[in-house]
Amino acid sequence: MRYDKKNFPVIRSREHLETGPVILVTSSQSGRSNVMTMGWHTMMQFSPALVGFYLWEGNRSHEAVRQTRQCVINIPTADIVEKVITVGNMHADGADKLKTAGLTAIASSQVEAPQIAECYASFECRLFEDRLVEDYSFFVWEIVRAWVNPITAPRTLHYRGQGKFMIAGEEVDYAERFQPENL
Amino acid sequence: MRYDKKNFPVIRSREHLETGPVILVTSSQSGRSNVMTMGWHTMMQFSPALVGFYLWEGNRSHEAVRQTRQCVINIPTADIVEKVITVGNMHADGADKLKTAGLTAIASSQVEAPQIAECYASFECRLFEDRLVEDYSFFVWEIVRAWVNPITAPRTLHYRGQGKFMIAGEEVDYAERFQPENL
Numbered sequence: 210m211r212y213d214k215k216n217f218p219v220i221r222s223r224e225h226l227e228t229g230p231v232i233l234v235t236s237s238q239s240g241r242s243n244v245m246t247m248g249w250h251t252m253m254q255f256s257p258a259l260v261g262f263y264l265w266e267g268n269r270s271h272e273a274v275r276q277t278r279q280c281v282i283n284i285p286t287a288d289i290v291e292k293v294i295t296v297g298n299m300h301a302d303g304a305d306k307l308k309t310a311g312l313t314a315i316a317s318s319q320v321e322a323p324q325i326a327e328c329y330a331s332f333e334c335r336l337f338e339d340r341l342v343e344d345y346s347f348f349v350w351e352i353v354r355a356w357v358n359p360i361t362a363p364r365t366l367h368y369r370g371q372g373k374f375m376i377a378g379e380e381v382d383y384a385e386r387f388q389p390e391n392l
Numbered sequence: 393m394r395y396d397k398k399n400f401p402v403i404r405s406r407e408h409l410e411t412g413p414v415i416l417v418t419s420s421q422s423g424r425s426n427v428m429t430m431g432w433h434t435m436m437q438f439s440p441a442l443v444g445f446y447l448w449e450g451n452r453s454h455e456a457v458r459q460t461r462q463c464v465i466n467i468p469t470a471d472i473v474e475k476v477i478t479v480g481n482m483h484a485d486g487a488d489k490l491k492t493a494g495l496t497a498i499a500s501s502q503v504e505a506p507q508i509a510e511c512y513a514s515f516e517c518r519l520f521e522d523r524l525v526e527d528y529s530f531f532v533w534e535i536v537r538a539w540v541n542p543i544t545a546p547r548t549l550h551y552r553g554q555g556k557f558m559i560a561g562e563e564v565d566y567a568e569r570f571q572p573e574n575l
Contacts, residue, residue: 221553227431228550228558229412248410251434253446253528261444261530263436290566298571340523345532347436347444362558367411367550369563370404372570375411375545378561380552383473387555388481 210288211313211326214356219258222352225284225330226260227252228377230365231293233283233328234262235307235314236273237321242314244306244325245270246297248368250282258352259337266346269300274348278336279320282352283328287364287376292327319354329358393471394496394509397539402441405535408467408513409443410435411560413548414476416466416511417447418490418497419456420504425497427489427508428453429480431551433465441535442520449529452483457531461519462503465535466511470547470559475510502537513540 226232235244250262260282264271274280285293295310307314307325314323317333324331333356338349367375384392409415418427433445443465447454457463468476478493490497490508497506500516507514516539521532550558567575 223431224553227412228552229410248406249435251444251446252432253530259528261434263434290564291569294566294569298569298574338524338528341521345436345442345521349528364561367560368406369411370407371575372567373563373565375563376561377550378547378559380556380558381473382556383477384555386474386477386481391481392554 212329212358214329214331214358217355217357219352219355220256222258222260222332222355223252223255225357226250228365229367230284231368231374233285233293233296233325234270235281235283235322235325236270236277236279237323238273238277242307242323243270243273244296244310244312246293253349257337259349260332260334260352261347261349263345263347271346274336275342277321279322280334280350281317281320281322281324282332282334283325284330284363284365285328287366289327290366290374293366317354324356329360329363331356395512395541397512397514397541400538400540402535402538403439405441405443405515405538406435406438408540409433411548412550413467414551414557416468416476416479416508417453418464418466418505418508419453419460419462420506421456421460425490425506426453426456427479427493427495429476436532440520442532443515443517443535444530444532446528446530454529457519458525460504462505463517463533464500464503464505464507465515465517466508467513467546467548468511470549472510473549473557476549500537507539512543512546
Protein backbone atom coordinates (compact mmCIF):
# COMPACT_ATOMS: atom_id res chain seq x y z
CA MET A 210 0.00 0.00 0.00
CA ARG A 211 1.36 3.40 -0.94
CA TYR A 212 0.81 6.44 1.21
CA ASP A 213 0.13 9.84 -0.32
CA LYS A 214 2.28 12.17 1.69
CA LYS A 215 1.78 15.89 2.16
CA ASN A 216 4.35 18.56 2.87
CA PHE A 217 4.78 18.73 6.66
CA PRO A 218 6.45 21.44 8.79
CA VAL A 219 9.98 20.25 9.52
CA ILE A 220 9.85 21.92 12.94
CA ARG A 221 7.24 19.30 13.90
CA SER A 222 9.39 16.36 12.82
CA ARG A 223 9.67 15.20 16.40
CA GLU A 224 6.01 14.12 16.37
CA HIS A 225 7.02 11.21 14.16
CA LEU A 226 10.62 10.50 15.11
CA GLU A 227 10.74 11.04 18.87
CA THR A 228 8.72 7.91 19.58
CA GLY A 229 11.76 5.93 18.44
CA PRO A 230 10.48 3.94 15.48
CA VAL A 231 12.56 1.67 13.30
CA ILE A 232 13.39 3.73 10.23
CA LEU A 233 14.40 2.89 6.66
CA VAL A 234 17.24 5.11 5.53
CA THR A 235 17.65 5.53 1.80
CA SER A 236 20.62 6.95 -0.01
CA SER A 237 21.72 7.33 -3.60
CA GLN A 238 25.18 7.31 -5.11
CA SER A 239 26.18 7.24 -8.77
CA GLY A 240 22.60 6.68 -9.77
CA ARG A 241 22.09 3.67 -7.55
CA SER A 242 19.84 3.77 -4.54
CA ASN A 243 20.21 1.80 -1.34
CA VAL A 244 18.12 1.24 1.77
CA MET A 245 18.88 0.04 5.28
CA THR A 246 17.10 -0.43 8.57
CA MET A 247 18.05 1.64 11.59
CA GLY A 248 16.95 2.14 15.16
CA TRP A 249 19.70 4.27 16.66
CA HIS A 250 18.50 7.80 15.98
CA THR A 251 17.34 10.85 17.93
CA MET A 252 16.00 14.35 17.45
CA MET A 253 18.60 16.97 18.40
CA GLN A 254 17.05 20.36 17.66
CA PHE A 255 13.76 21.97 16.63
CA SER A 256 15.05 24.63 14.26
CA PRO A 257 16.97 23.93 12.20
CA ALA A 258 15.40 20.50 12.50
CA LEU A 259 18.29 18.25 13.43
CA VAL A 260 18.29 14.48 13.78
CA GLY A 261 21.31 12.34 14.61
CA PHE A 262 21.90 8.69 13.89
CA TYR A 263 24.56 6.01 14.15
CA LEU A 264 25.47 4.27 10.90
CA TRP A 265 28.06 1.50 11.20
CA GLU A 266 31.01 1.98 8.85
CA GLY A 267 30.73 -1.63 7.72
CA ASN A 268 27.36 -0.88 6.17
CA ARG A 269 27.36 -0.10 2.44
CA SER A 270 25.17 2.95 3.07
CA HIS A 271 27.85 4.51 5.29
CA GLU A 272 30.04 5.37 2.33
CA ALA A 273 27.10 6.66 0.30
CA VAL A 274 25.84 9.05 2.95
CA ARG A 275 29.33 10.16 3.85
CA GLN A 276 30.15 11.05 0.26
CA THR A 277 26.82 12.45 -0.89
CA ARG A 278 25.92 14.06 2.44
CA GLN A 279 22.24 13.28 1.74
CA CYS A 280 19.71 10.70 2.81
CA VAL A 281 16.01 10.22 3.42
CA ILE A 282 14.60 8.88 6.68
CA ASN A 283 11.45 6.87 5.97
CA ILE A 284 9.14 5.53 8.66
CA PRO A 285 7.54 2.11 8.04
CA THR A 286 4.49 0.75 9.84
CA ALA A 287 3.54 -2.75 10.95
CA ASP A 288 1.81 -3.52 7.65
CA ILE A 289 5.24 -3.82 6.00
CA VAL A 290 7.18 -5.46 8.82
CA GLU A 291 8.11 -8.35 6.53
CA LYS A 292 9.74 -5.94 4.07
CA VAL A 293 11.58 -4.21 6.91
CA ILE A 294 13.02 -7.53 8.03
CA THR A 295 14.01 -8.40 4.47
CA VAL A 296 15.91 -5.11 4.20
CA GLY A 297 17.57 -5.61 7.56
CA ASN A 298 18.81 -9.07 6.69
CA MET A 299 20.00 -8.55 3.17
CA HIS A 300 23.35 -7.42 1.80
CA ALA A 301 23.50 -4.84 -0.98
CA ASP A 302 25.99 -6.68 -3.18
CA GLY A 303 24.76 -5.17 -6.44
CA ALA A 304 21.17 -6.20 -5.83
CA ASP A 305 18.53 -3.49 -5.82
CA LYS A 306 17.53 -3.85 -2.19
CA LEU A 307 14.48 -1.67 -2.56
CA LYS A 308 13.10 -3.75 -5.41
CA THR A 309 13.95 -7.09 -3.79
CA ALA A 310 12.17 -6.01 -0.64
CA GLY A 311 9.13 -4.93 -2.64
CA LEU A 312 9.56 -1.26 -1.83
CA THR A 313 8.94 1.59 -4.26
CA ALA A 314 11.38 4.47 -4.67
CA ILE A 315 9.88 7.83 -5.49
CA ALA A 316 11.71 11.06 -6.16
CA SER A 317 12.48 13.44 -3.34
CA SER A 318 12.33 17.19 -3.79
CA GLN A 319 15.54 18.41 -2.19
CA VAL A 320 17.91 15.44 -2.28
CA GLU A 321 18.94 12.63 -4.60
CA ALA A 322 18.02 9.88 -2.16
CA PRO A 323 14.51 8.53 -2.78
CA GLN A 324 11.46 8.43 -0.58
CA ILE A 325 9.76 5.09 -0.06
CA ALA A 326 6.14 5.08 -1.18
CA GLU A 327 5.06 2.37 1.28
CA CYS A 328 6.21 4.47 4.24
CA TYR A 329 3.75 6.97 5.71
CA ALA A 330 6.42 9.58 6.43
CA SER A 331 9.68 10.61 4.74
CA PHE A 332 12.22 13.18 5.91
CA GLU A 333 14.70 14.51 3.38
CA CYS A 334 18.06 15.19 5.04
CA ARG A 335 21.32 16.99 4.38
CA LEU A 336 24.41 16.38 6.49
CA PHE A 337 24.75 19.17 9.05
CA GLU A 338 27.54 18.07 11.38
CA ASP A 339 30.14 15.35 10.79
CA ARG A 340 32.36 16.02 13.80
CA LEU A 341 31.53 12.61 15.35
CA VAL A 342 31.60 10.52 12.17
CA GLU A 343 35.25 9.52 12.37
CA ASP A 344 35.20 8.31 15.98
CA TYR A 345 31.56 7.34 16.48
CA SER A 346 30.02 6.83 13.02
CA PHE A 347 27.44 9.34 14.24
CA PHE A 348 25.90 11.69 11.67
CA VAL A 349 23.91 14.83 12.46
CA TRP A 350 21.38 15.72 9.76
CA GLU A 351 19.21 18.69 8.98
CA ILE A 352 15.71 17.76 7.87
CA VAL A 353 15.19 20.03 4.88
CA ARG A 354 11.79 18.75 3.80
CA ALA A 355 9.22 16.50 5.44
CA TRP A 356 6.40 14.52 3.87
CA VAL A 357 3.76 12.88 6.04
CA ASN A 358 0.47 11.10 5.49
CA PRO A 359 -1.86 12.24 8.27
CA ILE A 360 -2.92 8.78 9.48
CA THR A 361 -3.77 8.77 13.16
CA ALA A 362 -1.74 6.70 15.62
CA PRO A 363 0.60 5.10 13.06
CA ARG A 364 1.49 1.54 14.06
CA THR A 365 5.22 2.04 13.96
CA LEU A 366 7.77 -0.68 14.74
CA HIS A 367 10.18 -0.43 17.67
CA TYR A 368 13.09 -2.86 17.93
CA ARG A 369 13.74 -4.71 21.16
CA GLY A 370 16.73 -6.74 19.95
CA GLN A 371 16.94 -10.46 19.30
CA GLY A 372 14.47 -10.30 16.44
CA LYS A 373 11.63 -8.87 18.53
CA PHE A 374 9.64 -5.76 17.75
CA MET A 375 7.20 -3.77 19.81
CA ILE A 376 4.32 -2.37 17.75
CA ALA A 377 3.07 1.10 18.65
CA GLY A 378 -0.08 0.92 20.75
CA GLU A 379 -2.80 3.34 21.74
CA GLU A 380 -2.37 7.10 22.00
CA VAL A 381 -3.31 9.05 25.11
CA ASP A 382 -3.77 12.81 25.21
CA TYR A 383 -2.55 14.65 28.29
CA ALA A 384 -2.34 18.13 26.75
CA GLU A 385 -4.62 19.48 29.50
CA ARG A 386 -2.00 18.58 32.10
CA PHE A 387 0.82 20.39 30.34
CA GLN A 388 2.08 23.90 30.97
CA PRO A 389 1.20 25.86 27.82
CA GLU A 390 4.85 26.63 27.12
CA ASN A 391 5.63 22.91 27.08
CA LEU A 392 3.19 22.18 24.28
CA MET B 393 4.58 0.37 42.75
CA ARG B 394 8.29 -0.30 43.13
CA TYR B 395 10.16 -2.62 40.83
CA ASP B 396 12.88 -4.90 42.13
CA LYS B 397 15.61 -4.59 39.56
CA LYS B 398 18.36 -7.09 38.85
CA ASN B 399 21.82 -6.47 37.46
CA PHE B 400 21.56 -6.57 33.66
CA PRO B 401 24.32 -6.87 31.04
CA VAL B 402 25.09 -3.35 29.82
CA ILE B 403 25.81 -4.70 26.34
CA ARG B 404 22.09 -5.51 26.08
CA SER B 405 20.97 -2.01 27.05
CA ARG B 406 19.54 -1.48 23.58
CA GLU B 407 16.71 -3.93 24.34
CA HIS B 408 15.20 -1.29 26.61
CA LEU B 409 16.36 2.01 25.12
CA GLU B 410 16.22 1.46 21.37
CA THR B 411 12.42 1.42 21.30
CA GLY B 412 12.60 5.15 22.08
CA PRO B 413 10.76 5.46 25.39
CA VAL B 414 10.34 8.62 27.39
CA ILE B 415 13.04 8.46 30.07
CA LEU B 416 13.46 10.10 33.47
CA VAL B 417 17.02 11.35 33.88
CA THR B 418 18.21 11.80 37.45
CA SER B 419 21.28 13.65 38.58
CA SER B 420 22.78 14.70 41.88
CA GLN B 421 24.85 17.72 42.78
CA SER B 422 25.94 18.94 46.20
CA GLY B 423 23.77 16.35 47.86
CA ARG B 424 20.60 17.39 46.02
CA SER B 425 18.97 15.18 43.45
CA ASN B 426 17.00 16.26 40.43
CA VAL B 427 14.89 14.53 37.80
CA MET B 428 13.69 15.50 34.33
CA THR B 429 11.81 13.97 31.44
CA MET B 430 13.51 13.35 28.15
CA GLY B 431 12.75 11.84 24.77
CA TRP B 432 15.71 12.82 22.64
CA HIS B 433 18.13 9.95 23.19
CA THR B 434 19.72 7.13 21.19
CA MET B 435 22.00 4.15 21.56
CA MET B 436 25.39 4.78 19.96
CA GLN B 437 27.51 1.71 20.62
CA PHE B 438 27.31 -1.81 22.04
CA SER B 439 30.60 -1.99 23.90
CA PRO B 440 31.38 0.19 25.67
CA ALA B 441 27.65 0.72 25.94
CA LEU B 442 27.15 4.30 24.76
CA VAL B 443 23.96 6.33 24.75
CA GLY B 444 23.64 9.92 23.64
CA PHE B 445 21.04 12.50 24.57
CA TYR B 446 20.17 16.14 24.12
CA LEU B 447 19.75 18.15 27.31
CA TRP B 448 18.77 21.79 26.85
CA GLU B 449 21.12 24.20 28.57
CA GLY B 450 18.16 26.06 30.08
CA ASN B 451 17.28 22.98 32.09
CA ARG B 452 18.55 22.89 35.66
CA SER B 453 19.83 19.33 35.15
CA HIS B 454 22.16 20.52 32.38
CA GLU B 455 24.54 22.14 34.84
CA ALA B 456 24.41 19.18 37.21
CA VAL B 457 25.27 16.56 34.58
CA ARG B 458 27.89 18.77 33.01
CA GLN B 459 29.68 19.31 36.31
CA THR B 460 29.28 15.88 37.88
CA ARG B 461 29.55 13.93 34.60
CA GLN B 462 27.09 11.37 36.02
CA CYS B 463 23.42 10.59 35.63
CA VAL B 464 20.96 7.73 35.70
CA ILE B 465 18.56 6.98 32.87
CA ASN B 466 15.34 5.53 34.28
CA ILE B 467 12.53 4.10 32.18
CA PRO B 468 8.95 4.69 33.37
CA THR B 469 5.92 2.75 32.25
CA ALA B 470 2.31 3.78 31.64
CA ASP B 471 1.32 3.07 35.25
CA ILE B 472 3.17 6.23 36.32
CA VAL B 473 2.35 8.48 33.36
CA GLU B 474 0.83 11.06 35.72
CA LYS B 475 4.11 11.30 37.64
CA VAL B 476 6.02 11.63 34.37
CA ILE B 477 3.83 14.53 33.33
CA THR B 478 4.26 16.17 36.73
CA VAL B 479 8.03 15.98 36.38
CA GLY B 480 7.93 17.31 32.83
CA ASN B 481 5.85 20.32 33.80
CA MET B 482 7.51 21.34 37.03
CA HIS B 483 10.46 23.65 37.67
CA ALA B 484 13.16 22.59 40.13
CA ASP B 485 13.34 25.88 42.05
CA GLY B 486 14.54 24.31 45.27
CA ALA B 487 11.64 21.86 45.41
CA ASP B 488 12.47 18.19 45.62
CA LYS B 489 11.01 17.23 42.26
CA LEU B 490 11.28 13.52 42.93
CA LYS B 491 9.32 13.78 46.16
CA THR B 492 6.72 16.17 44.74
CA ALA B 493 6.13 13.80 41.84
CA GLY B 494 5.76 10.86 44.21
CA LEU B 495 8.91 9.13 43.01
CA THR B 496 11.36 7.30 45.25
CA ALA B 497 15.10 7.78 44.94
CA ILE B 498 17.25 4.76 45.72
CA ALA B 499 21.03 4.58 45.75
CA SER B 500 22.93 3.65 42.64
CA SER B 501 26.03 1.50 42.77
CA GLN B 502 28.48 3.36 40.53
CA VAL B 503 27.28 6.97 40.47
CA GLU B 504 25.90 9.58 42.84
CA ALA B 505 22.70 10.10 40.86
CA PRO B 506 19.83 7.98 42.19
CA GLN B 507 17.74 5.29 40.56
CA ILE B 508 13.97 5.66 40.64
CA ALA B 509 12.25 2.76 42.39
CA GLU B 510 9.02 3.15 40.40
CA CYS B 511 10.86 2.65 37.11
CA TYR B 512 11.37 -0.91 35.86
CA ALA B 513 14.85 -0.18 34.45
CA SER B 514 17.71 2.12 35.45
CA PHE B 515 20.99 2.72 33.63
CA GLU B 516 23.86 4.29 35.57
CA CYS B 517 25.90 6.55 33.29
CA ARG B 518 29.25 8.35 33.25
CA LEU B 519 30.01 11.04 30.70
CA PHE B 520 32.06 9.54 27.87
CA GLU B 521 32.24 12.26 25.21
CA ASP B 522 31.46 15.96 25.60
CA ARG B 523 32.66 17.17 22.21
CA LEU B 524 29.14 18.19 21.14
CA VAL B 525 27.99 19.70 24.44
CA GLU B 526 29.04 23.27 23.72
CA ASP B 527 27.40 23.56 20.30
CA TYR B 528 24.57 21.01 20.52
CA SER B 529 23.93 20.34 24.22
CA PHE B 530 24.45 16.70 23.22
CA PHE B 531 26.01 14.38 25.80
CA VAL B 532 27.44 10.92 25.07
CA TRP B 533 27.30 8.59 28.07
CA GLU B 534 28.76 5.22 28.93
CA ILE B 535 26.32 2.93 30.69
CA VAL B 536 28.44 1.53 33.52
CA ARG B 537 25.76 -0.49 35.26
CA ALA B 538 22.26 -1.55 34.29
CA TRP B 539 19.38 -2.66 36.51
CA VAL B 540 16.25 -4.16 34.98
CA ASN B 541 13.11 -5.86 36.24
CA PRO B 542 12.37 -8.68 33.80
CA ILE B 543 8.73 -7.78 33.11
CA THR B 544 7.63 -8.82 29.66
CA ALA B 545 6.56 -6.22 27.09
CA PRO B 546 6.92 -3.16 29.35
CA ARG B 547 4.26 -0.57 28.54
CA THR B 548 6.67 2.27 27.97
CA LEU B 549 5.62 5.79 27.01
CA HIS B 550 6.61 7.39 23.70
CA TYR B 551 6.08 11.11 23.17
CA ARG B 552 4.32 12.36 20.07
CA GLY B 553 4.43 16.08 20.92
CA GLN B 554 1.57 18.35 21.89
CA GLY B 555 0.89 16.48 25.10
CA LYS B 556 0.21 13.15 23.40
CA PHE B 557 1.88 9.85 24.22
CA MET B 558 1.88 6.54 22.44
CA ILE B 559 1.87 3.58 24.81
CA ALA B 560 3.94 0.55 23.81
CA GLY B 561 1.76 -2.15 22.30
CA GLU B 562 2.16 -5.85 21.57
CA GLU B 563 5.46 -7.57 20.89
CA VAL B 564 6.07 -9.71 17.83
CA ASP B 565 8.93 -12.16 17.45
CA TYR B 566 10.59 -12.44 14.05
CA ALA B 567 13.84 -14.04 15.19
CA GLU B 568 13.29 -16.91 12.77
CA ARG B 569 13.49 -14.48 9.85
CA PHE B 570 16.78 -12.96 10.94
CA GLN B 571 20.26 -13.90 9.78
CA PRO B 572 21.96 -15.41 12.86
CA GLU B 573 24.66 -12.74 12.86
CA ASN B 574 21.99 -10.05 13.09
CA LEU B 575 20.56 -11.43 16.30
